Amino acid sequence: MKMTGAQIIVEALKREGVRHIFGYPGGVVLNIFDTLYDAKDIDLILTRHEQGAVHMADGYARSTGQVGVALVTSGPGATNTVTGLATAAMDSIPIVVFTGQVPTGLIGNDAFQEADIVGITRPCTKYNYLVKDVKDLAYTIKEAFYIASTGRPGPVVIDLPKDVTSSQANFVWPDEISIRSYNPTLEGNKWMIAKAAEEILKSKKPVIVAGGGIIASGASVELLELAELTQVPVTTTLMGIGGFPSTHKLSLGMPGMHGTFYANKSIQNADLLVAIGMRFDDRVTGKLDAFAPNAKIIHIDIDPTSIRKNVDVDVPIVGDSKKVLVVLNQIIKESEKHQWEEIRHSWLRQIEEWKKEHPMTYTFDEDIIKPQYVIEQLYEITEGKAIITTEVGQNQMWAAQYYKYDYPRTFLSSGGLGTMGYGFPAAIGAQMANPDKIVVDIAGDGSIQMNIQELATAVINKLPVKVMILNNGYLGMVRQWQELFFNERYSKTLLETDKIPDFVKVAEAYGAVGLRATKPSEVGDVIREALKTKAPVFMDFKVYWKEKVYPMVPAGASLDEMLFEETNKKDKKKLKADKIIMT
Amino acid sequence: MKHTISILVENKFGVLSRVAGLFSGRGYNIESISVGETIDSQISVMTIVTSGDDFIVEQINKQLNKLIDVIRVTDLFETDHVEREMILIKVAPKKEDRVEVLRLCEIFRGRVVDSSPKTFTLEVTGNESKITAFIELMKPMGVKEFTRSGKIAMAREGINKK
Numbered sequence: 188m189k190m191t192g193a194q195i196i197v198e199a200l201k202r203e204g205v206r207h208i209f210g211y212p213g214g215v216v217l218n219i220f221d222t223l224y225d226a227k228d229i230d231l232i233l234t235r236h237e238q239g240a241v242h243m244a245d246g247y248a249r250s251t252g253q254v255g256v257a258l259v260t261s262g263p264g265a266t267n268t269v270t271g272l273a274t275a276a277m278d279s280i281p282i283v284v285f286t287g288q289v290p291t292g293l294i295g296n297d298a299f300q301e302a303d304i305v306g307i308t309r310p311c312t313k314y315n316y317l318v319k320d321v322k323d324l325a326y327t328i329k330e331a332f333y334i335a336s337t338g339r340p341g342p343v344v345i346d347l348p349k350d351v352t353s354s355q356a357n358f359v360w361p362d363e364i365s366i367r368s369y370n371p372t373l374e375g376n377k378w379m380i381a382k383a384a385e386e387i388l389k390s391k392k393p394v395i396v397a398g399g400g401i402i403a404s405g406a407s408v409e410l411l412e413l414a415e416l417t418q419v420p421v422t423t424t425l426m427g428i429g430g431f432p433s434t435h436k437l438s439l440g441m442p443g444m445h446g447t448f449y450a451n452k453s454i455q456n457a458d459l460l461v462a463i464g465m466r467f468d469d470r471v472t473g474k475l476d477a478f479a480p481n482a483k484i485i486h487i488d489i490d491p492t493s494i495r496k497n498v499d500v501d502v503p504i505v506g507d508s509k510k511v512l513v514v515l516n517q518i519i520k521e522s523e524k525h526q527w528e529e530i531r532h533s534w535l536r537q538i539e540e541w542k543k544e545h546p547m548t549y550t551f552d553e554d555i556i557k558p559q560y561v562i563e564q565l566y567e568i569t570e571g572k573a574i575i576t577t578e579v580g581q582n583q584m585w586a587a588q589y590y591k592y593d594y595p596r597t598f599l600s601s602g603g604l605g606t607m608g609y610g611f612p613a614a615i616g617a618q619m620a621n622p623d624k625i626v627v628d629i630a631g632d633g634s635i636q637m638n639i640q641e642l643a644t645a646v647i648n649k650l651p652v653k654v655m656i657l658n659n660g661y662l663g664m665v666r667q668w669q670e671l672f673f674n675e676r677y678s679k680t681l682l683e684t685d686k687i688p689d690f691v692k693v694a695e696a697y698g699a700v701g702l703r704a705t706k707p708s709e710v711g712d713v714i715r716e717a718l719k720t721k722a723p724v725f726m727d728f729k730v731y732w733k734e735k736v737y738p739m740v741p742a743g744a745s746l747d748e749m750l751f752e753e754t755n756k757k758d759k760k761k762l763k764a765d766k767i768i769m770t
Numbered sequence: 771m772k773h774t775i776s777i778l779v780e781n782k783f784g785v786l787s788r789v790a791g792l793f794s795g796r797g798y799n800i801e802s803i804s805v806g807e808t809i810d811s812q813i814s815v816m817t818i819v820t821s822g823d824d825f826i827v828e829q830i831n832k833q834l835n836k837l838i839d840v841i842r843v844t845d846l847f848e849t850d851h852v853e854r855e856m857i858l859i860k861v862a863p864k865k866e867d868r869v870e871v872l873r874l875c876e877i878f879r880g881r882v883v884d885s886s887p888k889t890f891t892l893e894v895t896g897n898e899s900k901i902t903a904f905i906e907l908m909k910p911m912g913v914k915e916f917t918r919s920g921k922i923a924m925a926r927e928g929i930n931k932k
């Protein structure tokens with residue numbers, strides 16, 4: 188039976204098991220929207236901006252591991268997806284974005300709402316297609332899902348000229364996809380894995396550095412096993428958070444620019460780094476020449492280009508993290524028994540000392556809300572069971588530092604691109620996929636304004652996401668750099684969010700609930716009240732404007748050069764003056 | 771170090787821009803590029819001459835391999851291979867030099883592909899240094915214009931790796 192291109196798309200999506208699509212209509216996708224109007228098994232959610240749609244698909248994907256889907260129109264609809272695509276590309280998130288396109292006969296003519304979206308998105312997708320013949324459509328969709336979700340995952344764009352979706356063809360669904368030029372290496376080289384095992388068994392001061400690959404490949408159980416088997420401490424990069432339980436005694440927290448003192452110390456003093464599913468981002472390594480100077484490096488990654496890109500590696504293993512760890516753990520279990528407690532005793536004790544020397548702390552204040560305190564309260568009240576998304580800036584770092592994550596896919600944050608405006612739509616996407624979970628966007632007063640329109644999407648679709656705005660009145664992270672490195676010249680970082688907007692009123696205007704806390708004593712109650720509410724809530728926490736994220740390794744410095752909170756050294760008067768300016 | 775890299779790609783719309791975009795996006799340089807058909811009409815071959823230290827060239831090879839449409843990447847630096855380039859060069863010699871131009875062309879086993887009362891258009895093939903040498907010899911004769919093709923290359927059969 189012949190079907191229209193639009194019907195083929197809907198049928199293909201059903202076959203791929205897609206239940207939710209985030210979309211925004213326009214001229215050239217009208218027929219697809221029309222077909223979806225009758226599709227019982229697929230829920231099409233109208234967002235308020237195409238960027239929101241793509242971040243929602245991304246949050247959906249990060250929180251479930253399934254491919255997220257968005258559908259937008261041509262031209263401006265398509266160009267509005269670029270930030271979402273780049274965000275997903277940098278963090279290896281599987282999404283498929285359908286963009287409408289002008290009819291094939293008009294392509295290249297500067298037709299109304301025409302954009303060369305295949306050209307524009309080429310560098311920020313894993314792959315992209317312009318479908319020119321309706322007969323290719325079903326196959327292309329299956330292939331797109333396959334590419335998005337296999338190997339190192341990533342976003343795929345399918346550009347759909349209007350005549351292709353309106354003309355007819357038979358629906359032919361391929362049984363499987365095989366692409367001769369695309370064969371990701373999943374199994375690690377056995378000999379190399381054996382070598383890695385040998386290095387781990389030999390090492391005195393090993394550290395595991397686990398990244399987003401642990402979560403993408405579902406390897407957290409295997410990671411835990413490896414760490415416990417050989418008593419190796421684990422630090423998780425921003426993308427790896429949740430891949431190893433933060434509350435575990437072998438957990439070192441996050442490394443890098445705003446990493447813990449003890450994670451960075453451990454790396455700098457290690458004799459072996461076991462890097463798994465991470466790519467030695469400059470925010471993790473600091474100054475490369477001074478990074479882990481005494482360590483041999485084992486690097487496990489599915490993407491060969493990640494290996495030896497930034498650092499030289501002693502034992503490179505290309506493969507899927509989970510598959511490699513299964514083999515590695517097996518070899519270690521079969522090797523001669525070691526008294527690990529004894530062997531690691533002095534190394535782990537040294538780490539304990541570092542933990543005591545500079546624990547993750549901040550100075551609590553009775554009168555003024557400290558942002559870290561808000562997050563600690565959230566952790567306690569949710570018992571660590573929420574899905575947390577973040578915006579970008581100080582809020583993101585505090586969310587990484589002060590909430591504890593024991594489960595994978597519970598910390599969703601734009602790591603590689605650092606996209607302000609990511610967290611709120613991502614939370615909506617995650618809530619859609621996890622209706623029974625508490626989903627909280629830990630936000631900044633700047634970032635939340637970048638996709639605040641999606642509050643309508645949350646309210647109308649009855650998605651009770653909670654937004655915790657750490658309202659410091661500033662583009663805080665930038666202000667922090669200005670304070671530390673630009674002589675406190677706050678050029679255009681003052682947001683005046685103490686007045687504009689009134690987040691409580693914004694929430695109310697959208698039919699959501701707005702709550703506010705101005706004193707530390709109100710924080711817990713506001714959070715509890717929000718969690719009780721079966722609707723989206725904006726929580727406006729007026730936090731100390733001058734609080735900084737510490738520890739901090741200045742950009743370009745080595746991990747040994749960490750700055751810490753200096754409040755103790757500061758005279759009381761100055762502190763008080765700062766507090767007054769804020770209120 | 772200069773590397774000649776031979777890339778087998780799916781003969782699909784947009785592949786050239788994916789490869790070229792990879793080079794420009796990551797700041798790798800392309801000294802020359804040529805694209806053409808292969809024995810299989812669904813596969814094209816690209817020959818790219820690039821340069822960089824070992825780390826960069828390793829990345830270039832890996833990044834090329836990572837492109838979905840790339841079937842195989844061969845860095846001919848590691849392999850004994852033949853390479854050829856072609857030049858079309860138009861010279862307008864003085865009367866007394868016309869014979870000399872033809873003589874040099876013959877020495878380089880080139881051919882005259884067009885002539886007019888004032889000019890010759892010559893075709894010469896060879897490796898890079900031969901082409902460069904020919905240009906140098908023609909310069910005093912009054913070169914009006916020339917076009918160099920990109921390099922094409924192929925591994926030698928039955929000979930071990932360098």
Ligand SMILES: Cc1ncc(C[n+]2csc(CCOP(=O)(O)OP(=O)(O)O)c2C)c(N)n1
Binds near residue numbers: 580583630
């Ligand atoms: C889209 C975008 N634009 C600009 C930046 C640069 N930037 C990084 S952090 C930041 C400040 C964020 O302010 P806010 O959301 O209030 O968070 P805070 O740091 O105050 O917690 C800015 C402007 C960015 N990351 N993303």
Ligand SMILES: [Mg+2]
Binds near residue numbers: 631633657658659662
């Ligand atoms: Mg702020």
